[in-house]
Amino acid sequence: MGKIWKGLFIALCLLSAVVLTTTSVITRSPTVTGAERDPRQAAPAEAREETILLLGLDESGLRPDSIMLFRVREDGITMLSIPRDTKVEINGSAHKINAAIVRGSRELLIEKIEQLTGVTPDHFVSMKPGTFAAVVDALGGVEYTVEQDMYYSDPGQDLYIRLKAGKQTLDGKQCEHYCRYRRYLLGDLTRTEHQQKLLRALIEQKLKISTLTSLPKLWSVYSEMVETDLTIGTVTELMPTLRKLAGGTVEFTSLTLPGEYNDMKREGVSYYLPDLDAAKTIWK
Numbered sequence: 001m002g003k004i005w006k007g008l009f010i011a012l013c014l015l016s017a018v019v020l021t022t023t024s025v026i027t028r029s030p031t032v033t034g035a036e037r038d039p040r041q042a043a044p045a046e047a048r049e050e051t052i053l054l055l056g057l058d059e060s061g062l063r064p065d066s067i068m069l070f071r072v073r074e075d076g077i078t079m080l081s082i083p084r085d086t087k088v089e090i091n092g093s094a095h096k097i098n099a100a101i102v103r104g105s106r107e108l109l110i111e112k113i114e115q116l117t118g119v120t121p122d123h124f125v126s127m128k129p130g131t132f133a134a135v136v137d138a139l140g141g142v143e144y145t146v147e148q149d150m151y152y153s154d155p156g157q158d159l160y161i162r163l164k165a166g167k168q169t170l171d172g173k174q175c176e177h178y179c180r181y182r183r184y185l186l187g188d189l190t191r192t193e194h195q196q197k198l199l200r201a202l203i204e205q206k207l208k209i210s211t212l213t214s215l216p217k218l219w220s221v222y223s224e225m226v227e228t229d230l231t232i233g234t235v236t237e238l239m240p241t242l243r244k245l246a247g248g249t250v251e252f253t254s255l256t257l258p259g260e261y262n263d264m265k266r267e268g269v270s271y272y273l274p275d276l277d278a279a280k281t282i283w284k
Contacts (some may be wrong), residue, residue: 050238052230053110054123059129064109068108069119071283072238076251079199080117080282083193086257087271088112096271108129116257118280124227131221132179133172138217139206141169144198150181186274189256196254203252255282 049071056066067082084098090108097116100109106124114120121154136142148162163179178198184190241250258278264270 045238050122050234053111053113053118053124055106055124055126056132057126057128061128063102064126067097067109067113069113069117069121071119072241074241074250076253077241078253078255079196080281081196081254081256082113082116083188083192083257083259083272085188085261085270086116086259086273086274087262088116090097094271116274116276116279117282121148123228123230123234125226125230127227129226130176131225134221134225135177135218136172136175136202138169138221139202141171142175142198142202142205143167143169144175144201146170146178147194150178150183152181152183187261192256193254200254258282 036254041114052070054066054068054070055064057063058065065084069080069082071078071080082097084096086097087094088097088100089095090100090103090112095103097109097112100112103177106126110121110124145164145167146163150161152159152161154160159177159180161181163174163178164182175198179191179195180187181194182191257272258275259273260275262271262273
């Protein structure tokens, strides 16, 4: 199992937020000249919306183990998880969606996501393995209530998960182990729900001015482990929503691509079968 790190989109925004706060950058509407606007009637401001694709790469550094879409609007943030086992067609054959990059390119993956959801991401964020743990450590850990005892050993991956149930402060490695644990009745679906809960905790605890003291460590992680086409200008325009999210005045909605797993014993391979009709309307 590759490492999953749902919180890196927010971590990126945290880093940008701290940079912007430090340099006193203020979000402003673009200047409109008299030639562009009738002075007798003020034009209503368009609602700002950006859709951002988050990819968490596996140990190979090639195949995405975590695929998520974030839609950021003035009234809140919606996060859509796309299971890595989602069945898609590539060159006439059935494949899991996380094979799209290996068999094609990031553009092919984006094309498959658009076919599933009807949404074309405006931007992408791609993280190397270990990024989530590094960010959590840079932020000083996260206080979280683990739902159950989690024990799992895989010497082949040098993976030894040892988490006790209850409220505690998790460091980066423990958060990573929590996100990788999948011994649930519903497998990846329950794991996705737990990852989303951890992300919520990270947002609530760390999207604040006190993050300023973590700026040097965050910048080191960002520059070494994150690839993105997001610009400071884009994040600046999204900052009002992020600040409202930190204050609890806008909603954060977690969704999973509609569908269900196939019968692996009968078909010989595990696929997540998307409900295409429902998927196309999930953003509505």
